[in-house]
Amino acid sequence: MLKNFMGDPSLIIPTEDIEIKDSLSYEEIPIEILDRQVCKLRTKEVASVKVLWRNQFVEEATWEAKEDMKKRYPHLFEPGKIPNQGTNSLLSTL
Template sequence: MLKKCMGDPSVILPTANIENKDTLSYGEIPVQILDRQVRKLRTKKVASVKVLWRNQFVEEVTWEAEEDVKKRYPHIFKSEENADQGTNSLLSTL
């Protein structure tokens, strides 16, 4: 049930004194690539990567086009390649 609320004018803040910056945002930085997949369409194949972003949980990862992520964040793929090479060299020694 709703009740009528009587406003208290002494609690209201004046909005003229509050200053907001236009850029109330932060840049998302990818932390890790969790998975890769290639989706086959009728005429082409689209490579996608599952990206874990900073300040997000694993449940909030997003699928991004691999080409776009490589252009914007090449350092992630370099670290992935180094890790793969280390694994391959370890396997070759066995």
């Protein structure tokens, strides 16, 4: 039993901003690509991108397959848009 619980009002997110559906679910929308990497397996290479999602912090960004993201969200891969390459590209320039 909880007694004298003091909630943090800064952690409450208005439901209008998230656009919750009647089934109490919502769709995550990718905001930008933070980083790219290629994992080398024995017989092939798998390209991945680190994706920042709406309503999440940078620490919660996830690695997704580049081809899947390119099919579902082609606007993130437009040639005129230069994504933020993150810390890996910063280290490679030093």
